[in-house]
């Protein structure tokens with residue numbers, strides 16, 4: 001999975017007009033995360049969310065959902081179902097890649113809903129940078145954009161923020177930025 005994730009960063013780098021292997025080093029030695037989600041059936045699915053609305057704080061998520069379905073993404077101002085496909089994986093951009101692309105790639109707001117009749121499983125692979133390496137967009141992009149939209153940070157700091165201080169939601173990145181700037185001496 002990590003190999004696939006790193007390949008995806010190559011495609012993203014090409015699309016940004018920077019060197020294909022620009023992000024390779026950052027991720028190759030990173031300690032990525034695999035999460036297995038289990039959603040039991042629920043008598044009152046309208047009152048419950050399997051996973052509340054959030055953007056993944058990580059860089060790229062590669063998700064496999066079973067045939068039941070329940071993943072929604074927020075797009076064009078509404079929640080839209082991502083239909084499960086047995087031969088397809090879902091790839092989402094996370095907050096760290098938003099920062100790495102100076103905001104050109106937006107992290108994807110999503111959630112998982114439950115249903116009354118069928119339990120559901122999904123597996124999410126989160127590509128993470130090496131913990132102590134600095135997350136910073138490429139110089140070429142910052143020069144073109146005229147500004148660095150986010151302060152430099154390390155994945156270990158964002159991980160700490162989302163594990164100990166803040167439950168990931170749609171505003172993790174701006175809140176993390178404020179936390180980082182206010183906690184710096």
Ligand SMILES: O=C(O)CCC(=O)C(=O)O
Pocket residue numbers: 035037051056063065070071110111112121122124
């Ligand atoms: O179960 C799903 O489809 C989504 C899970 C998810 O968003 C996550 O694990 O971060």
Ligand SMILES: [Fe+2]
Pocket residue numbers: 054055056110
């Ligand atoms: Fe997620």
